[in-house]
Amino acid sequence: MPDVAKDLDLSLLPPAYRAAFEALQVQAARAAELEEINKRLEHLVAELNHAVHGKKSEKLDEDERQLLFEELEVAVAEVQERKDTQAPGEVGPKCKQVARRNLGNLPEHLERIERVVEPDNLICPCGCGEMHKIGEDRSERLDIVPAKLRVIVTVRPKYACRHCTDGVTQAPVPARLIERALPTEGTIAHVLVSKYADHCPLYRQSQILGRAGIDIHRSTLADWVGKAAFHLGPVVDRLAEHLKTSTKLFMDETTAPILDPGRKKTKTGYLWALARDDRNWGGDDPPGVVFFYAPDRRGQNAEKFLTGFNGILQLDGYQGYNRLTRATRTGGVPIVVAHCWAHARRKLKEIHDRDKSEIAAEGLRQIAEIYAIEKDIRGTSPDQRLSARKTQSAPLVAAFGVWLQTQRIRVSAKSRLGEKLAYIHRHWDGLQTFLNDGRVEIDSNQVENLIRPIALNRKNALFAGHDEGGKAWGRIASLVETAKINGVEPFAYLKATLEAIATGHPKNKIDDLLPWNFKPSS
Known part of the structure; x- marks a missing residue:
């Protein structure tokens, strides 16, 4: 709306015209404000979409993405609240707010404290007496009371007989995990x-x-x-011990920085995760994970931690695990290895993101077809999974193997792409294990998810x-x-x-x- 107020003396207008003109000015200002809010919302939504679907999302780890989502969602909520709030001086009711999703839930076991809000006056406006209750509206909100610190005072009375001196009776001190210490x-x-x-x-x-x-x-x-x-x-x-009685486990390792006082710096230790998770095929054993600490990444550590386990081990391509498959393995018979297709895909993805390689793109497309079958059979029985893999996945894996060998002949072994293809070739036998057992997963993502909290603790605590x-x-x-x-x-x-x-x-x-x-x- 053109700003004509500078050239117009509003006092000369009749009261009705002046009021209408002022209302138009308020509406124009509100429209401009809403337009600015909408532009900012569109910008924030675009950033959210880019974080979820854009190419840069591949370069952010899970924690970084979650942090980005938090900050963007906070900004969106702030702008939306500003939009929903009535502008100062605006006349009339607010616009009805759109219902929000993901409001959370309030479980039944939480303590409920009822606060009844009564009207100020229960006398009927027509003067016929006091109103009576015909119903009520109930709403619930979550209230948080900060951590409550309290002191447990243990009192042990002493008793003695008034007529003799045979001794004093007193209850024993209640058991404590840490004797003569403060904490419960x-x-x-x-x-x-x-x-x-x-x-x-x-x-x-x-x-x-x-x-x-x-x-x-x-x-x-x-x-x-x-x-x-x-x-x-x-x-x-x-x-x-319970996990190692299983016939199939996952294993992975992650760094655990350890303070080395002698050198006044940190050294790199490792936490090795041994996990069981059979939920994808309805296994009866409950999921679990054990973290073993070792001061280095040598394969002897994995061999030691796996003493007593004889079965299929799902893992990445770290060469330290190779000793587990040998006849000379200590602590058990040679282990059958199932390698991770997610790691193979990751190798090609790195090349595609860097060089836009058509060869890498074709490899990614073929791997995506194999994963599509896995998505369809997730949650079915081992027999159903094995049957689908034999009839649908096996031909795709065989075709990928032919493609892999063809590309290795064409591509220089010393190139970045050649190195990635060689990595997949070295683990080709293990990448086919899932075709022969319906209990085996196509990748080791489950154990990688389990070690993510270790990485979070590492970031916050810096080192042990x-x-x-x-x-x-x-x-x-x-x-x-x-x-x-x-x-x-x-x-x-x-x-x-x-x-x-x-x-x-x-x-x-x-x-x-x-x-x-x-x-x-x-």
Whole structure:
């Protein structure tokens, strides 16, 4: 709308015209504001789409993408709220807000506190008396009370006879995980979950407690964690034994920076993940994962951790695993290896993103066809999966093998593409294992998802203070992650398990303490 107010004296207009003109000005300003808001929303939505579907999303890891989504969604919500809020001075009702998705849910077990809001006056406007209740509207909102700190005072009365001096009777001291120390088992469980599930380092936990007036040094918290890790050791050992009775497992490794005080710097340790997850084909065994710490990445470590396991092992192409397939393997018979098609695809994707190689694009297309079949048969029985693979996947894999050999002849072995094709060729036998067993997955993505929390903890804690700290890290993370993938709340599980250990849980019933056997109290 043209700005004619500068050349027009509104006081000369009749009141009705002046009011109409001022209303038009307000509407024009509101329209301009809404147009600006819409432009910003369109920009933010475009950024979201680019983060999800754009090529750069391939270069961001999962954590970076989640952080990007958070910040963009916060910005979208802020702009939308501004749009939904009535402009200052605007007359009339607000526009009805569009219902939002992903509002969350409020489970039945949460405490409900009802607040009844009564009208100021119940007298009928027509003067015929007091109104009576005909119904009600109910709405629920989530309220959060910050962590509640309290002191458990244990009182043990002493009793003696008035007529003799035969002694004093007093109840024994209740069992504690850490004798003559401050924390309850619930407190220790909270520290463990905060550090290993929520990735909050001990020095930050110490600062949080300090804001509540509780002065507990980081070293004290570390002492609690170390003692808990010691007592939970037998449970983790039994978890590992249980997993190694399986006929098919996943294995992967990830770095765990460890402080090396002698050199005043960090060194690279490794956490090796041994996992079972048969949910894709309806297996009866519950999923689980154990993290073993080792100061290096040598293949002897994998051989040691897998002592007693004889079956199919799904893993990436790290050459340190090669010793597991040899007749000279210690700790068991030669292992059958199933290699990961996701790693093979990743090699070609790197080339395609860098060089736009048509050869790499063709390889990616063929692998996508194999994955499409896997998507259709996910969740079916092993026999159904095997049948589909024999009839549908096997011809595609054979065609990919012919294509692979043809391209290796055409492409220089020293080129980047030649190196990637050679990698796939070296693991060709293992890439075909899934065609012969319906329980085997096409890739090892499941174990990679399980080690992601280790990477998060690594980013937040920077490093473990010692090799022994790396072992404790692996133990607690084993129980936390196994609880999570079995739908068990980690804090409730660890609290109950530490209490059971403190009261002398029988060693011959240690299976009752495994995460998937946990029964939460009502």
